[in-house]
Every structure is written in C-alpha cells, then in structure tokens.
Amino acid sequence: MRQRLLSEGAKELSYEIREIVKKADQIKQLGQTIFWENIGDPIAKNHQMPEWMKEIIVETVRENDSYGYCPSKGVIETRHFLADLSNKRGGVQISAEDICFFNGLGDAIGKVYQFLRDTSRIIQPSPGYSTHSSSESAHAHANPITYKLDPENHWYPDLEDLYMKIKYNPNIVGILIINPDNPTGMVYPLESLKRIVEIAREFNLFLISDEIYLNITYNGVRAYSLAEVIEDVPGIAMKGISKELPWPGSRCGWMEYYNREKDIDFSRLCSAIDNAKMIEVCSTKIPQKTIPKIMSDERYWPYRKALNEKIGKRSLLISDMLKDIPQLAFNPTYGAFYNTIIFRDGTLKPHQKLKIEDKKIQNLVESWVSEEGTNLDKRFVYYLLGSKGLCVVPISSFCSDLQGFRITLLEENEDLLKQIFTNLRAAILEYINS
Secondary structure (H helix, E strand, C coil): CCCCCCCHHHHHCCCHHHHHHHHHHHHHHCCCCCEECCCCCHHHHCCCCCHHHHHHHHHHHHCHHHHCCCCCCCCHHHHHHHHHHHHCCCCCCCCHHHEEEECCHHHHHHHHHHCCCCCCEEEEEECCCHHHHHHHHHHHCCCCCEEEEECCCCCEECHHHHHHHHHCCCCEEEEEEECCCCCCCCCCCHHHHHHHHHHHHHCCCEEEEECCCCCCECCCCCCCCHHHHCCCCCEEEEEECCCCCCCHHHCCEEEEEECHHHCHHHHHHHHHHHHHHHHHCCCCHHHHHHHHHHHCCCCHHHHHHHHHHHHHHHHHHHHHHHCCCCCEECCCCCECCEEEEEECCCCCCCCCCCCCCCHHHHHHHHHHHCCCCCCHHHHHHHHHHHHHCEECEEHHHCCCCCCEEEEECCCCCHHHHHHHHHHHHHHHHHHHCC
16 A cells, blocks of 8 residues: 555454454354353343334334434434433433434444544553453554452452552543443442542543443342432443343444533533534434333333343352352452453463364364463463353453453353353363363
8 A cells, every 4th residue: 555554553453252253153163062152142142022122113113204314413302311311310410412322332432532632541441341442542552541440359440540540641531430340240339439530520530431231230239320420520421222121233322421511621522422423414213212112111120120130140150150169269240241250360371271072173272272472361261162162252352461251141041051151160170170
C-alpha cells in the first residue's frame, strides 16, 4: 500500500471468547463432541424464550410502523419507559433525551472510546471484559490501564490500587465498572461503589457502568445501579436486553447519560455519541418497540426471578464441586452467569498435560501448546478442549496477569450440567497432578 493502513491500536483488538471457537471447530471436525462454555448465549445453552414473549414480538413484527426508521436516538416511547424505570430506583433522575440506542452494547462500547482523545484513558477492571479493554486500548494506541479485582477477597475491587493509579496518571479521565461483573460473576458492594464515586469526584472523572447483567443476581444479593449511587458525578450506564430477556440476537442496547449538564466536556462527549448515531440514522427498531410491552407485562419479573434462581443453583453446584481444591482460588458468584476460576501461583507448569485418546487431536493440541508465548492457562484450556471437549476461555485473555479460565453457568439441562462440571473437576485434578 502507498501508506501503512492500520493504526498501532489495531493490534489490541482481540476477542478470545470467539477465537477459541476456531480451535474448537478444528477439534470438532476430528470427531470430538464440544461443550460450548465460552460464550454467554443462553439460547445456545437450551434456554427457551417463553411463548408469551414470542407472541409480543410477533405482534410487533405485524405492525407496519415496525418497518420504518425510528428517531436516531431510539423509539421515543421506549426511551420514556426506560427513563421512568431508572428514575424509580430513586437516584439521579433522567429523561428520554438522556437515552440513546445502539445495535448491541458492542456498538455502544466502540462509540464511547472512539471519540475520546488518544491521550484520555479509561481505567478498566482486571480481569476485564475484552470488548472494553480492546476498544479502549485500540483508541489509545497503548496497553490498557487497569485496577485489580482481588480473587482473594471475593473478586472485590482493590480500591487502593484504583486510587493510586488515578492519582499518579493524569491521563485517566474515567473509571469503568462492570456490575455485575463479567468475567468473575462478582457484584460490586454498595460501599465500593460509593467509594468509586468519591474517587471520581475528587479527580474530576466520569464513570462508565456496564450494567448488561444488572437484573441477573441471585443467592441473596442484588446489584446497585450507577444511577442509585452517582449523585452529582457525570456518568454513563450501558444496558441492554441480550442477557436479560434473553435475546442476544436482537443486538439491542442503550446508554443512559447521568448529570450531563454538570460538565461541559462530558456533555460534548455525549453529544458526539448522539451525533454519531444520527449519521447512522438509527438502531434496529423492532427490539426497541418490544421492550415496554415485555417488561411491563405482569409475567416478566416472576419469569426473571425464576431464571435467576436457576442460575443461583448452578453457581452453588459448581461451588460444591470445586471449592475444596486447594490449588484453586475459587469464589462463588452472585451475578451474571459466569465463574472465573484461578490457579494459585506455581500450580501451572509447562510440562503438564491431559490424556487425549485420539492421536490426531493430541497432535493438534500439542502443536498449539508448543507455540512460542503460549500462556500456561491457555495450555490448560487447549488440553481441556482436546481431552474433554470443554470449550472455556483462558483468563489471561481478559486483560489479566492471573492464570485461570472462565466458564458459563448457562446449561439448562441439569444432567448435562453436572456432567460438564464433573468432567471439569476431574480434568483439573488430573492436569495439576500430571
């Protein structure tokens, strides 16, 4: 090419959650049954959206208005409904104009980081969701700046680490919270959220809270929204229906802007995001139109509560199976539908492996683990894939120096779920003792 085409930040764009699928597909072609525990898609794990919900969607599809454009920021009736839903939490109050729709939160995440100055950084949790960390570091042409989630303290944020990194890095302009957290399943305690708001206020930062799992909590814990704790600090909450209804194929998410009028620079960022959506015309309309109809239905919250209870039972099941293995740092989950399991320092070694019966699969896996620079947790994940057909994601791919993996808590078939977790326990013990 006449000039170099890619920016330096392009190399930071990666998504191991999907990348592992390429390797799993190769093993599948060799005859191995694959258990897809790499991605948070409830539909792929045998969840059936209820018929009453499907009927609402079908009725919406029959409306002629569904086939035209909607306002650039989203269907106005839906934005009024969502603003009212947020305002009922009793925190900062918003209007329909403080809401903008996107084609999934991936679209929204890209827009936020796209319009920041290259030198303006958003500090991220670690482990952290790779779409955020990749997008932020790509915009900045630099490695992510992170604060620690502590596996020895329930995965709670290390607030001293957060404070000191902000204090000594004036390029940090915002703090990202993922609550409930992906990949750890941790729910931020109210006291931690309040302290993060204090830190943002002290250093004149804004907050981003990815709340796609906000209404997915269980086992006696509930998540506090950013709106409930933010007070007068500027911030953005990111929400959607892909995990909650769940309807991941809808590609329907939105941002809520808080205290937009409190800071002129923050207001300009919100305007730039809104204007970018205007250039695109609008986001997908049909899912937006269904939101008030579904969420205001008297069957909705009982349905969501029952689903949460099921996930909570799965969380307890995997806890019972793995919590007594001393080489693991294991925490039960209380939100979202993942668990991140960490191998303690010194547990993983380069010589360890799992027995693989099929010679072709064994040769393929060993070709992967022999590649230079392969992390120790990736070695385990590759052997787990080849030996048991279990497809999980290495935690080193979640912007973390820790060694471990993320597994989902989504399988609806209880017998299959127990089989998966039983095989996982056996594989961990075999691997660390090999």
